[in-house]
Amino acid sequence: MRSYLPVPTRPTPRPGRSAASTRHIPFQTAMLAMPPIISVSNLSKTYGSGFKALNNVNLDIKRGEIFALLGPNGAGKTTLISIICGIANLSEGSVTVGGHDIVRDYRAARSLIGLVPQELHTDSFETVWATVSFSRGLFGKPKNPAHIEKILKDLSLWDKKDSKIITLSGGMKRRVMIAKALSHEPQILFLDEPTAGVDVELRKGMWEVVRTLQASGVTIILTTHYIEEAEEMADRIGVINKGEIILVEDKAGLMQKLGKKELKVHLQGRIDAIPASLATYNLELSDDGHAVIYDYDTKGDRTGITSLLNDLRNAGIRISDLDTRQSSLEDIFVSLVRQV
Amino acid sequence: MNYRAIRAIYLFEMARTWRTLLQSIVSPVVSTSLYFVVFGAAIGSRITEVEGVSYGTFIVPGLVMLSVLTQSIANASFGIYFPKFVGTIYEILSAPISYLEIVIGYVGAAATKSIILGLIILATAALFVPLHIHHPWWMLTFLVLTAVTFSLFGFIIGIWADGFEKLQMIPMLVVTPLTFLGGSFYSVNMLPSGWRTITLLNPVVYLISGFRWSFYEIADVSVGLSLGMTLGFLAICMALVWWIFRTGYRLKN
Numbered sequence: 001m002r003s004y005l006p007v008p009t010r011p012t013p014r015p016g017r018s019a020a021s022t023r024h025i026p027f028q029t030a031m032l033a034m035p036p037i038i039s040v041s042n043l044s045k046t047y048g049s050g051f052k053a054l055n056n057v058n059l060d061i062k063r064g065e066i067f068a069l070l071g072p073n074g075a076g077k078t079t080l081i082s083i084i085c086g087i088a089n090l091s092e093g094s095v096t097v098g099g100h101d102i103v104r105d106y107r108a109a110r111s112l113i114g115l116v117p118q119e120l121h122t123d124s125f126e127t128v129w130a131t132v133s134f135s136r137g138l139f140g141k142p143k144n145p146a147h148i149e150k151i152l153k154d155l156s157l158w159d160k161k162d163s164k165i166i167t168l169s170g171g172m173k174r175r176v177m178i179a180k181a182l183s184h185e186p187q188i189l190f191l192d193e194p195t196a197g198v199d200v201e202l203r204k205g206m207w208e209v210v211r212t213l214q215a216s217g218v219t220i221i222l223t224t225h226y227i228e229e230a231e232e233m234a235d236r237i238g239v240i241n242k243g244e245i246i247l248v249e250d251k252a253g254l255m256q257k258l259g260k261k262e263l264k265v266h267l268q269g270r271i272d273a274i275p276a277s278l279a280t281y282n283l284e285l286s287d288d289g290h291a292v293i294y295d296y297d298t299k300g301d302r303t304g305i306t307s308l309l310n311d312l313r314n315a316g317i318r319i320s321d322l323d324t325r326q327s328s329l330e331d332i333f334v335s336l337v338r339q340v
Numbered sequence: 341m342n343y344r345a346i347r348a349i350y351l352f353e354m355a356r357t358w359r360t361l362l363q364s365i366v367s368p369v370v371s372t373s374l375y376f377v378v379f380g381a382a383i384g385s386r387i388t389e390v391e392g393v394s395y396g397t398f399i400v401p402g403l404v405m406l407s408v409l410t411q412s413i414a415n416a417s418f419g420i421y422f423p424k425f426v427g428t429i430y431e432i433l434s435a436p437i438s439y440l441e442i443v444i445g446y447v448g449a450a451a452t453k454s455i456i457l458g459l460i461i462l463a464t465a466a467l468f469v470p471l472h473i474h475h476p477w478w479m480l481t482f483l484v485l486t487a488v489t490f491s492l493f494g495f496i497i498g499i500w501a502d503g504f505e506k507l508q509m510i511p512m513l514v515v516t517p518l519t520f521l522g523g524s525f526y527s528v529n530m531l532p533s534g535w536r537t538i539t540l541l542n543p544v545v546y547l548i549s550g551f552r553w554s555f556y557e558i559a560d561v562s563v564g565l566s567l568g569m570t571l572g573f574l575a576i577c578m579a580l581v582w583w584i585f586r587t588g589y590r591l592k593n
Contacts (some may be wrong), residue, residue, distance in 0.1 A: 047593060085434040088593045107436040109341070115434050121427030125359065137348030140434040180431065 006099060035099070036060035037085065037112075037219050039187060043093035043306035045079055045243075053079040055243040055312045059094070061188075066214055066250075068335060069223040070235035075244040077223040078118060081190050093117055098187065111139060114181030118192040118223075120173045124166035128157055130178045131165060139184035151179045155209065171202045178209070189213060191222040195229060207233055241337050255326065263294040263305060265312065266321040275315045298326075343530065345437040349445025350452075353419050357453050364415075364532045365457060368407050372461045375403055376468045379525055389560045390527050395471040402524030403465065403554040409490050409519055409544070413511050416450035416494030421507055424499075424591075433592065435570070439585035443495065450491035451484070458483050478563075479554035485570050486547050492577035499590050518544045528560040544572055 024124045038061035045054040054076045061067050069077050082088035084095055086106060097109035123131055132148050152158045155175045160168060174194070181189060191210070197202040210233060211221055224230055230237050231251070238248040241261060247254075269290040282302065285292040292312075296303045312319065357364045380396035390398040423429040432442060474480050501507040505585060522544030528536055537546055540561070550566025553559035559566070584591070 083593075087430055087433045089588055107438075110434060110436040113434065115430070117427075117430050119427055121430055123426070123428055130355070134348050134352050135431060137344045138437065140342040140344045140429060140436060142344065166553075 007103070023280045025148050034063050037063040037098055038221075039082070039096045041094050042081070043083065043095060043222070044091050045083060045088065046075075046091045046261060053243050053253045054083075057240075057243075057245050059245055059248065061219060061240060062206060062236070064214065064217060064219055065235040066097045066210065066222070067222045067244065068227070068230035068237045069221065069240055070227065070237055071223075071240035072225060072337060074242045077240055078192055079243075080240070081192055081221070081223065082113070085113055085190060086110055110189045111184070114184065114189045115187035116174075116177050116191045116194060117190070120170065120177065122165045122173055122176060125164055127162050127164055128168075128176055128179070129161040130184050131176065135180040136183040141184045148179075148183060151182050152225050154212075155179050158204075171198055174198060174206075175200075182213075185219065186298065188221070191220065191226070193223055194241040195224070195226065200247070203229075227333055237334055239333065260331075261296055261298050263308075263325050264291050264323050264325070265294065265309075265319055266291045266323075268320045271317065275317070276310075278311055341439050344435045345444045346447060348441060348443050349432075350449045353449030356419070356448075356450065357415075358532040364411075364453060365460065368411055368457055369460055369464055371426035372403055372407055373464060373468075375399075375406075377463065383525075390530070391424075393556050393558070394469065395454050397471065398527075398552075398556075399525050400462070400465045400469065400471060402548050404458045404461050404483075404523050405443055405486065405544075405548045405551050406519050408454045408487055408516060408549070410511060411457050411527055412450055412454040412487050412490035413494035415453050416447055416491040417501065417511075419446050419450055420492075420495055421496035421501055429591070439581075443492075443581055447488065447491045447495050450494060454487045454491065455483055458487070474557050475554040479551065482551045482554055482566075482570070485567075485574065486551070489570060489574040489577055492574070492581060496497075496577060496580050496584065499584055503566050504589070514584065518542050519548075523548050523560060525531065527558075532593070543569060548568065548573070554589060565581075 038059075040059040042056055043054055043057040044052070046052045051316065057080065059080075069080070071077050071130070079088060083090045084097065084102060086102065086109075090103075098112045100106075100108040103107045112265055126134070129152075132151065133143070136144070136148065149158070152161055155178060157172065157175055157179060160172060165173060168176065178191075178194075189289075194210075199207065207229075210222070214220055222233065234251050236248065237251050237254055239246050264286075267290050271285070271292075272289060273281050274279075274285055274292065279291075281294060285291075287291065294305075294308055296305065309319070376396070376399075379399055384395035387395045403436055423432060462471070487536065493528065497507065497510050522542050523539070526543060527547070528539050531539060546561060546566045546569035549560040550570065553563050553566070583589070
């Protein structure tokens with residue numbers, strides 16, 4: 001994918017750097033120090049049926065970041081997005097977008113936002129060009145064919161611009177929806193489950209688009225229940241469960257804070273049981289008897305690895321290989337959601 | 341005012357008209373021509389004159405109104421129901437536009453379509469019978485007011501409906517009977533006095549009567565009353581639309 005055009009008010013990323021490496025260039029650091037672009041305060045939502053979808057949510061989104069909202073199905077992710085974007089009414093609390101209250105000053109707030117909903121809602125009989133141009137008009141922007149052309153080219157939709165949407169594949173329709181959301185040059189992009197039902201290649205392409213967008217200064221909030229996606233993309237991660245935000249953390253910090261590591265010691269021969277002399281290590285024997293697995297905490301002063309290796313040798317066990325694995329965000333997530 | 345948004349919605353809806361030209365324009369014209377053949381030629385040969393004009397000529401304003409009423413409701417109800425049905429309404433709700441602008445876009449386009457249709461039917465009628473319009477400006481005023489009012493009414497139905505059946509129910513079971521019984525094909529004065537009183541409860545009588553007056557200066561009720569009833573119905577529809585958007589009824593959770 002080609003680089004995405006920068007939003008005019010933002011400095012252009014330095015040339016010659018990959019999208020991923022532009023994350024820490026100075027202007028973005030400066031943007032992160034600015035007041036939050038979205039501020040959610042004491043937000044609650046109770047549906048007519050009495051179901052409480054959101055319960056006293058407080059959340060700040062920093063300017064220019066990629067924020068992943070992670071949670072199981074029915075946790076309240078889509079409800080939260082719908083309220084911020086104006087599709088659902090809030091019951092209690094308040095939300096500001098770029099400093100504008102979403103109820104009192106809805107025009108200013110909504111102009112800043114592009115929304116790509118989870119479901120593929122499209123006008124089947126419209127052409128790609130017409131539907132994307134319609135979105136731009138709806139947001140009150142003057143016509144700008146060059147901008148629409150750029151978006152369609154960036155999203156590899158240019159050769160489909162005159163096709164009716166009904167003739168497109170699911171992945172293309174998803175990209176049409178992204179193009180619609182970007183048509184009015186938003187500063188914030190909401191992607192609700194952007195890669196649900198999308199194949200691996202297309203998912204990678206989508207991630208690339210998101211990164212180049214961030215490099216051009218757009219703040220991105222994505223919801224997902226694919227942990228891999230949050231792990232790959234996000235600067236910060238919020239975990240929502242049963243309508244409550246249970247954690248917001250830098251991704252790296254989160255991984256480090258809760259991260260456990262696993263050491264797998266491959267053996268030259270096969271053993272039937274863990275020798276009694278190694279009982280204190282709480283080792284696990286692999287199914288085939290050719291490896292032992294040791295869990296340790298990376299934060300601890302002593303990991304116990306050195307003494308384990310010594311004791312293995314003393315027990316007459318010969319080692320053929322070692323590998324370690326960081327626990328994934330998925331492990332962290334599962335343990336978090338279980339705790340609630 | 342977000343004029344560009346109004347324009348976008350209006351042009352989007354009008355584009356739908358041109359795309360479905362057969363359904364939107366041609367089919368009402370064909371059905372109106374059939375009415376002329378059946379009522380004008382078959383019945384008209386037996387009823388020669390109604391209040392000084394030939395029967396074929398007499399039914400023209402009623403036929404135009406019949407189409408304008410049903411098409412306004414159909415266009416506007418479908419225009420707002422369809423985005424709700426396929427889910428594209430999310431974009432309208434998340435755009436920086438006011439409720440008034442949404443209504444102007446959708447109702448404006450639906451009304452435009454039915455006004456165009458009304459004029460086409462008039463032109464078609466002129467091929468069958470001699471037409472003379474005494475008060476062209478009043479004719480246009482009644483046409484526009486009726487188209488706007490019933491487009492608003494259709495908009496309300498489109499928001500209220502949560503299935504295609506409901507979408508069809510009001511036009512089929514309420515509006516069409518009221519139009520047929522509202523003096524499209526006869527003068528209310530031709531009815532026995534008991535029926536005449538009942539007929540005067542039908543709001544469509546006032547629309548058709550006023551519209552017919554602008555053509556031939558013959559009316560079942562006074563023109564002032566016709567205008568008053570039309571404006572009253574417009575006001576009721578506006579109040580209902582205002583309430584819908586204020587509460588988010590069937591649009592927002």
